[in-house]
Amino acid sequence: MKHIYFIVTLLISTVAFSQIPTGYYDSASGTGFALKTQLKDIIDNNNDGLATEFIAQDLGYSALYVTYELSDVDLYYENNGTLLDMYSEGVMQNPDNTSTNLPDAYEYTYGINQDDGTMGTAEGQRYNREHTIPQSSFNSGSPMRNDAHFVIPSDKYVNGQRGNLPYGFVDTTTQFDEYSNGTKRGENTTTGIGSSYNGDVFEPIDEFKGDIARMFFFFATRYEDQISGFNYVMFDGSSNQAIDQPFLDLLYNWHHNDPVSQREIDRNNAIFTRQDNRNPFIDNPQFVFEIWQSSLSVDEFQNQNIVKMYPNPANGSFVNIDSNQDLVAEVYDILGKKVKVQTINANQKQLNISGLSKGVYLVKLTSENGSITKKLIKQ
Incomplete structure (x- = not known):
């Protein structure tokens, strides 16, 4: 005891x-994979000439x-x-x-x-x-x-x-x-x-x-x-x-x-x-998205100009869906569980995602001509 x-x-x-x-992350000012390299310089075992330099120990x-x-x-x-x-x-x-x-x-x-x-x-x-x-x-x-x-x-x-x-x-x-x-x-x-x-x-x-x-x-x-x-x-x-x-x-x-x-x-x-x-991802969890955003999602997706969904990643409560056909939007969580169904038509061209937690989702958009499924990021 x-x-x-x-x-x-x-x-x-x-x-x-x-x-x-103090100043430990001051040099981490970039975006995307450049930010990842800057963080590497902070936490690695090389002397990178940083104002606040700590050399990782083995x-x-x-x-x-x-x-x-x-x-x-x-x-x-x-x-x-x-x-x-x-x-x-x-x-x-x-x-x-x-x-x-x-x-x-x-x-x-x-x-x-x-x-x-x-x-x-x-x-x-x-x-x-x-x-x-x-x-x-x-x-x-x-x-x-x-x-x-x-x-x-x-x-x-x-x-x-x-x-x-x-x-x-x-x-x-x-x-x-x-x-x-x-x-x-x-x-x-x-x-x-x-x-x-x-x-x-x-x-x-x-x-x-x-x-x-x-x-x-x-x-x-x-x-x-x-x-x-x-x-x-x-x-x-x-x-x-x-x-x-x-x-x-x-x-x-x-x-x-x-x-x-x-x-x-x-x-x-x-x-x-x-x-x-x-x-760094414990000290600043937002670094994950700032580094891998380009790999996690695309700005929009289109299917022969029939449907367009944006913004993606989405920071707000709605995603715009433009289409010349009526659609049914089905949203699935990471385990494939359907968490939302909404009709998209001329009167409602926004998918309400206010009730979804941050993360990655799959959105299946179905019309009378078929369906497409793409990834959506709620940030």
Whole structure:
């Protein structure tokens, strides 16, 4: 018990002195992928001549366990100083983005249940280090392998079950595996955003989907100059967009639907005290849209001059739809659930999106001559 109290006290005192330094993001003034490069310069391990320069530190693989004693302590759910594992923490995210605690099936105490090369054949035996971007994608190279911003403490068994699977939505109408807190492994859903990927995926619970997304955005930025050489199904082989389109749409929605939490802020601060770099997408969530806007959507779409929808992205409550035919507009959320139906005709040429949350949607426009389906961004 003394060990747990010591960790809690140390974390509180450390976080209190590790906020965003004055001027840290002053050089991040661009837009699009130029902004991503500017952020890379801020958080990488090169001396880029910035007025406020912090050089990212590679502390080595074993140091991750030390970092976790500051960055991944449960002060938010049971609030008992045990390890916070996103794959076993019992918590349910409510529609208003508050959380309801659920009983944990098991808990880990730092140092006592750490992986020693044994066990891990079932949940609750050992914890180890989970690379949200698998090590195999970058051949276990450093500093990637040792970067706590995307390498998280995890139950050893569940970590092994995930393997190098991409993240996605599991199709619960087929056979799938479910772990103690509702985390799933199974076939990717065939509807909604990201449905174009065919294969098994791994789905964290809603409470931590945004956390995972912001880790991916960090990785694509921090390792921008190397990522085109990394081999992973969630990457597109480029240094700019970096994340393959179906997964970019998916992660963007996760980012919006699960906003930055106090837990993420504290984790970011704690890692900064160890590695001397930060996750910009926790400090400023708007960076995601500012960087990837051109990849997330187009300004308008047309079908042989029959239909036109704009603006896209949409910042307000309405989208204009111009057509020489009557249309039925059906709006689908990220899981393919129909969330709105509206008739578009000469008397009503605007699609009301005021009731939709920010994120990516599919809009199916149907006339007597056929239908088209395109992506819509509500920003």
